[in-house]
Amino acid sequence: MTFTDVPIALTHVTVIDVTGGPSLPDQTVLLTGDTIVAVGPASQVVIPPGTETHDHTGRYVLPGLTDMHVHSEGGDDDERLFPALYIANGVTTVREMWGQPHLHEWRRRTEAGKMLGPRSIIAGPIVDGSPALWEELFNDAPIISVTTEQEARRAVGETKDGGADFVKAYSRLGREPYFALLDEAAKQDIPVVGHRSDLIPLDEQVGAGQRSFEHVHGLWPATADDVERMEAAMARISPEPGFHYANWFKQVNEVEWESVNRYSRASATALFERFVAEDVAYCPTLIMHAAIDLAEGIRLDDQRLAYMAPGTDDMWSFIRDEIFHGGGRSPDEVDKRRRLFDHRRAAVAAMDEAGVRVLAGTDAVTPGLFPGFALHDELDLLVGSGLSTMRALRAATLEPARFLGRERISGTVEPGKLADLLVLDADPLADITNTRRIHAVVAAGRYVGPDERGRLLETAAAAAAAMAPPMEGE
Template sequence: MNFDDTGLALTHVTVIDVVGGRSLPDQTVLVADGAITAVGPASQVVIPPGATVHDLRGRYVIPGLTDMHVHSEPGPDDERRLPALYIANGVTMVREMWGRPLLHEWRRRTSAGEMIGPRSIIASPIVDGAPALWSDIPIDAPIISVTTEREARRAVGVAKDGGADFVKVYSRLEPEPYFALLAEAAAQDMTVVGHRCDRVPLRDQLGAGQRSFEHVHGLWPATSTDVERMEAAMARISPRPGFYYADWFKQVNEVEWESVNRYSGASATSLFERMVAEDVAYCPTLVMHAAVDLPEWMRLDDERFAYMAPDVPDMWTFVRGQIFHGGGRSADEEAKRRTLFDHRRAAVAAMDEAGVRLLAGTDAVTPGLFPGFALHEELELLVSAGLTRMRALQTATIEPARFLGREQTCGSVDPGKLADLVVVDADPLADIRNTRRIHAVVAAGRYIGPDERRALLDGVAALTATAPGVEGA
């Protein structure tokens, strides 16, 4: 992405300092060569000759946002759709959780300035056991299924040779391949992240080398009054063929419900303290759980479908019926799901209170989630769970930077950092929903003002409106 060679000056803004946890009013932020060169009081910062000045008095600057759990599933026109939606929503970096070759091409083209898009951290293909949960449906995404220690070690080499930034492990790995993979990844200096493994007690996975865990549904057995019994129930899950993932999901839900009804505050506290001690991060993806647990969350009349591919509403309807709702939920089941969602939020608050490093992620493009937009919903859910507005912002800015080892180059509005910024019209520390009120985005030093941002969104909508098969196209 090409930056403005003449430099930028964002004047009279309030800078949200996510490292110091404070607001800095009436600041000037200088940008040149894709980096922040100065931040200070507007009365003291000297604007270089030739710089493009944007008077932003009354507005607020936050670091560019990071979504730490996305699945960009490239389809027709998606290279013009998904990256633009992220940038228009102030998401300037994403962690892609299912690697595939085209994502590496997108990253190359973005870095070369050939397309607008976020910086990306890209996973390996999913590494799962056998049968792999997504192996019996037609999807254009690579899966590595391993059943032996040798295969697990080889999977790490495949990931590294393919240019992956980290190894993504999935739910059905057996203990021996799982631990062999972690040992090989450590030897090859590869980070491992992903799901908890059904067959390995969660406490045994902490400290074994996996650096982050995703979603809240694997948490509950380890927080119960009878950890050993509930972990054994988790290990007995055996997906049946036909649609492995859907059957697995139903069985996980059953273990979830029993575990939650045996919840132990002492077990949870012990688990979260272990996470802190082992410096393990957690990416709860509450917005994904909202889409799964709360029937009203997924609305097929949402105006944001204007930015999605034409076949998305039908796909969402299918997934909601066959996976989320398992062919239909009774009133009792709906009540259980709402209770589970309340427990998920409470667990996230407890993790935050214990000092667990939380990472904001969405699981977009899970049905019910709109890429880019969903991260703002995740921030709102984190605040509703009990995080302060500053902590919520940190989970999408400085905490991802620290987790990725990039805190010296991104994650905050400081001199020397990459110029990835979001200008909003109102204070996000007064109301986290104000992160949605985007005035402008600075992506790799390029200023995308209101008109260009609107044009990005309009261009994505035009892709949908003119897609083959759309009435009037």
């Protein structure tokens, strides 16, 4: 995949200011290489001779989107599916939450201009307690189980030496290894993000150095009217042999439900204020919870299954029925899960109102989620939960840039910023679903117009069709 050095001009476009300022109509955005070199009124920006010019009258430009929680599957030679789906959906940056060798190869090839894909920030192996929740299903995947301080410190060194950008902490880390992990990561200057630990009160974890927390299922004990008792219930979770994750998931659900029914606004306010004070971000992945909580969340007739391997619908059906639904849900359980999902959405709105840094992420490829497409679904849910369209857009643009320490080079449409852009046919501030009305994408200065975007989707569908069917539980 070659990239041109010819300057590109996007003319007569409305620029969305994701910092919250007014949109700027009739602008020209001038790009050279992978950098924005000018943004200004179309009547004033001088377009150099030989520039590739695209008239975008009536269209809108905003920064390329960032999905802050993905799991991109594939091998070293299979670069036609996930990267293509991200770019076709305007997702120009992803945070990969489980380090795999092919992700580093994709990044090398993308940075060298040999393939078209998003910028990526890549985790190391999952660092979990013992038994690790996923070790039974992914024997060849990078998982580090730690039970001592020394093992935790070694895990940080292994993660950094492996070229990862951050340490991924998981749910079953014990107290001693968890705090050793954070201490060693601080010494080696590598961030720690991931799940909360079941075994340590969340309030303690927020101030300990972990920079972001993922998902909403671990939040509730810390928002109850009896935090100590509910955190103790969380700490008593003990996955049984056979299928650790499924058993753990069921026990977490039971603690969630009891905690939600003991919800305390005072406890929640104190917790969210602590997030703000410690500058800790939250990535709620509401679309993942929708797939799990809502009986209809995993659709087996979705046309986007054309972008997944043959047999994915059967695998998703198995996971939905046997893991998420525990072999079947009664009408009472269906009602409970729906109410629980409503609580999750309300909690995200409360976090946003309190000033917590909310990051848009999806947890693709959780069953029911489609890479690239899922981020637009997440934005819908954020707005439906109570965030303004501006706040939702910021959660997928400026806030990720700030969190990643890249706000000087990305996150807004300004001179000097990276040329990662999304061109829309309608105003996303008027209706967040307009983020799906994609006309073109610019990825590292490469203009992907409507025809090429269509070819990307066709290529992704062909790549998916050629894949071997997934096995149940993969």
